[in-house]
Amino acid sequence: MDSGEQVQQQRPRPRRVTAAMVAARAGVSVATVSLVANGKTAGRVAEDNISRVREAIAELGYVVDGIGSSLAKGVSSIVILVAPDISNPFFAKVIAGVRESLGPQYQLLLSVTEAGEFPEAADVRRLMSLRPAGLLVDAPNAGFLEDLASPSPLVLLDAPGLESYAPSVNLDVASGARQLAAHLADAGHREAAYVDSVTGTETFAVRRAAFLEEAASRGISVSPERIISTTIDVGAAAGAFAEAWPDWQRAGVTAVACATDTHAYGVLQEARVAGIRIPEELAVAGFDDLPYSATSNPGLTSVHLPATALGQKAGEQLRSLMEGKSLGHGGVTLETSLVVRGSTSAAAT
Structure with missing residues (x-):
C-alpha cells in the first residue's frame, strides 16, 4: 500500500441483541424473556427472574422484534390513519386524540398525500402488507371506501352520510x-x-x-x-x-x-x-x-x-373492534358550536 494512500475503516455495526442473549445473561429460558418483555409475567414468572431479565434487557439494550411477533400472530400493532390533507393544523389535534386513546400498545402510521389530493385506495392497500391491527380514515369520500374493501377493523372520522360503510365518529x-x-x-x-x-x-x-x-x-x-x-x-x-x-x-x-x-x-x-x-x-x-x-x-x-374528542372517540371505537368487542351502534356524532369574535359584525350600510 502506498504511503499516501489512506484507508477509511467503517465502524463495526452493533450486533443485534436477541432474546437468547438476554436469556443467557439472566440465566433463564428464552420463553421467560418473552414473557417479561411483553408484560405477561403475572402468575407465570417469579419476581427474582423478572428482575434479572429486566436488568439484562437494560444492560444489553434488547428491543422486542415487533415485526417477527407480527408475523407469528398474523397481525401487527400498527394502526394506519389515512388523511386527505395533513397540512390542515386541525388535524394535529385529531392525531393527538387518536394517540391518547390507542395508548402505547399501538403504533400510529400516517398515510397522507399532497395538499388537496385524497389518498388512492390502491396505495393504502399496499400498506396492508404491514398487517395493521386497524384502520382509521379521516374525511373520506364514498368512492375511496368502495375501492378500499379493508379486511382490517375500520372506523371513519368526519364522514357524514357514509355511516353505512363502517362505524363512524362524525362532527355535526x-x-x-x-x-x-x-x-x-x-x-x-x-x-x-x-x-x-x-x-x-x-x-x-x-x-x-x-x-x-x-x-x-x-x-x-x-x-x-x-x-x-x-x-x-x-x-x-x-x-x-x-x-x-x-x-x-x-x-x-x-x-x-x-x-x-x-x-x-x-x-x-x-x-x-x-x-x-x-x-x-x-x-x-x-x-x-x-x-x-x-x-x-x-x-x-x-x-x-x-378535534381532540374526534380523535379520541374514533381511537376508542377502533380499539374496541381490534379487541373483538361489539360497538352496539353504527356511529357517534359530536356537537359543534359557533364562536363569535371580532371578524364579523353588522353589515356595512
Missing part, C-alpha cells in the same frame, strides 16, 4: 354551518361569498350545502360565481380571494364564509394588503376554531369542531 358540521349563516343574516348581511376546499370530501360538501341552504332561507344571496375552492393553505386562499374580490366587491359582498380557519386566515391576510377593513367593510368566518383564531386581530369567528 351541518349544524355549525347553519349557525354561521344565521349569525351573518342576523347581522344584516345580504350578499356573501364562500371559500371551499378542493379535496372533494363529504365533510366539506356538507358544510357548503348546509351553509348555502340556510343562507338562502334567511335572505342571503351566494351566487355560484361567488363560490371558489383552494387547497387548505393560507397563501392559496389569499391568492384566490385577491383574484375574486374585485367582482365580489362590485356585487356588494359584505361577508365571506370559509370551509376552514386556514382559508379564512388567507382572506384576512389579503384583506389587510388590500386595505379592506375587517369587519367594517367585510365580515370573515371559518370552521375549526384553531388556537390562532382566538388571538388574531381581529379574532376570527369560527365554528368550533372538537
Whole structure:
C-alpha cells in the first residue's frame, strides 16, 4: 500500500441483541424473556427472574422484534390513519386524540398525500402488507371506501352520510354551518361569498350545502360565481380571494364564509394588503376554531369542531373492534358550536 494512500475503516455495526442473549445473561429460558418483555409475567414468572431479565434487557439494550411477533400472530400493532390533507393544523389535534386513546400498545402510521389530493385506495392497500391491527380514515369520500374493501377493523372520522360503510365518529358540521349563516343574516348581511376546499370530501360538501341552504332561507344571496375552492393553505386562499374580490366587491359582498380557519386566515391576510377593513367593510368566518383564531386581530369567528374528542372517540371505537368487542351502534356524532369574535359584525350600510 502506498504511503499516501489512506484507508477509511467503517465502524463495526452493533450486533443485534436477541432474546437468547438476554436469556443467557439472566440465566433463564428464552420463553421467560418473552414473557417479561411483553408484560405477561403475572402468575407465570417469579419476581427474582423478572428482575434479572429486566436488568439484562437494560444492560444489553434488547428491543422486542415487533415485526417477527407480527408475523407469528398474523397481525401487527400498527394502526394506519389515512388523511386527505395533513397540512390542515386541525388535524394535529385529531392525531393527538387518536394517540391518547390507542395508548402505547399501538403504533400510529400516517398515510397522507399532497395538499388537496385524497389518498388512492390502491396505495393504502399496499400498506396492508404491514398487517395493521386497524384502520382509521379521516374525511373520506364514498368512492375511496368502495375501492378500499379493508379486511382490517375500520372506523371513519368526519364522514357524514357514509355511516353505512363502517362505524363512524362524525362532527355535526351541518349544524355549525347553519349557525354561521344565521349569525351573518342576523347581522344584516345580504350578499356573501364562500371559500371551499378542493379535496372533494363529504365533510366539506356538507358544510357548503348546509351553509348555502340556510343562507338562502334567511335572505342571503351566494351566487355560484361567488363560490371558489383552494387547497387548505393560507397563501392559496389569499391568492384566490385577491383574484375574486374585485367582482365580489362590485356585487356588494359584505361577508365571506370559509370551509376552514386556514382559508379564512388567507382572506384576512389579503384583506389587510388590500386595505379592506375587517369587519367594517367585510365580515370573515371559518370552521375549526384553531388556537390562532382566538388571538388574531381581529379574532376570527369560527365554528368550533372538537378535534381532540374526534380523535379520541374514533381511537376508542377502533380499539374496541381490534379487541373483538361489539360497538352496539353504527356511529357517534359530536356537537359543534359557533364562536363569535371580532371578524364579523353588522353589515356595512
